[in-house]
Amino acid sequence: MLKSLKLHGIGPVGDLSASFGDRLNLTTGDNGLGKSFLLDVCFWSLTGTWPGGRTALPAVEGNRDKPTIAYEVQGAARQSRGKDKGPKTAAFDFPSQTWTKPTGRPFKPGLVIYAAVDGSFAVWDPARNYWRDPLTGRKEGEEQPKAYQFNPENIANGLKDGERVLCNGLIADWVEWYYQRSSTPAGSPFRYLEDALAVLSHPLEPLQCEEPRKVFVDDSRKFPTLRMPYGVVAYPQWSAGVRRIVGFAYLIVWAWIEHRQAAELRKEQPTDRIVLMVDEIEAHLHPRWQRTILPAILKVVDKLQENLSVQIHAATHSPLVLASVEPHFDENQDQLFCFNLHDDQTVTFDDLPWALHGDAIERDLIAGRDWRQGRKIA
DSSP: OEEEEEEESSSSSSEEEEEOOSSEEEEEEOTTSSHHHHHHHHHHHHHSOOGGGOOOOOOSSSOOOOOEEEEEEOSOOOOOSGGGSSOEEEEEETTTTEEEOOOSOOOOOOEEEEEOTTSOEEEEOTTTSSOOOTTTSSOTTOOOOOOEEEOHHHHHHOEEETTEEEEOOHHHHHHHHHHHTTTOOTTOHHHHHHHHHHHHSBTTBOOEEEEEEEOOTTOOOEEEEEEETTEEEEGGGOOHHHHHHHHHHHHHHHHHHHHHHHHHHTTOOOOSEEEEEEESTTTTOOHHHHTTHHHHHHHHGGGTOTTOEEEEEEEOOOHHHHHHTTTTOOTTTEEEEEEEEOTTSOEEEEEOOOOOOOOTTTTHHHHHHHHHTTOOOO
16 A cells, blocks of 8 residues: 655645555545646556556656655565665656656555546556566566556456457456356355445445346347346446446456456465545536445445455545545544645645534535635534
């Protein structure tokens, strides 16, 4: 997991410093101040891959002071020497327009999954995206294997690298898992998927998995179906909000199943931690669903395996999401941050003290205003 981050010379904040909580890290602030940028840098610090190819670049104007990203990762590293531990610093190389990370075998942060606001995802698996050389970490000139990058089409229909099939996709896996569920009742991927959807769906609008069915005359495939309060709906007719929630649940289950299988093939122990990153967690969701989604994400990992720790980095504009955390926020392991734009047009990144907000429905407007300004609500 990511313990801390310090940025110099990049982003809207000249010098940004953050010490992250072990469990929940929630960031708010107005549009364009750096929430998505921060999540991108966090993902790169953990995995060495820029999600969606969105490389953080320093501003063209201004001085040429050396931009740096300092990060501290805690994970199942094999290094035992003290010099290998602690924060690492990456510097921006202007001629090559790349970030140069320190050499040596990096820490394994756990299984890392990033849900971007545009519907894309990135997944980094310590059993499949880590250097294979057990001694040196990498060979001369070799780059760390990249994370798997999914656009909405890849999520539905699969992801390939040349002839290699990296992921079968939601449609194919759902159908296969459904018909295999009775033969593998213990640890069945479909049971995991059902459990994840039961947690992530709203209590008043449960998403219940139904038997796959053929939908189109000229398409021989069967498609996933969900029973909703108003009837059974097949995948092609799912709303944007349902697709995002189901896609997120599917990738969590798929990534965990693939990780366990890869770890078994490599004769390694599976990871004991997952890092989930969600940008604009409220995107496409009805306000009623916004009030339940973040607490649900905190619980969903429990459905995969006991004693599996989770660290969440989430960005939001929604006062309803912020208020929904009240019964769950633990100041010993959670952190709240805010990007603030000041009258002199400078941007700061501030830790916010936790404060009770009151009822989310009656006070959502004032909550949104006061959160952006970093003030407690009376």
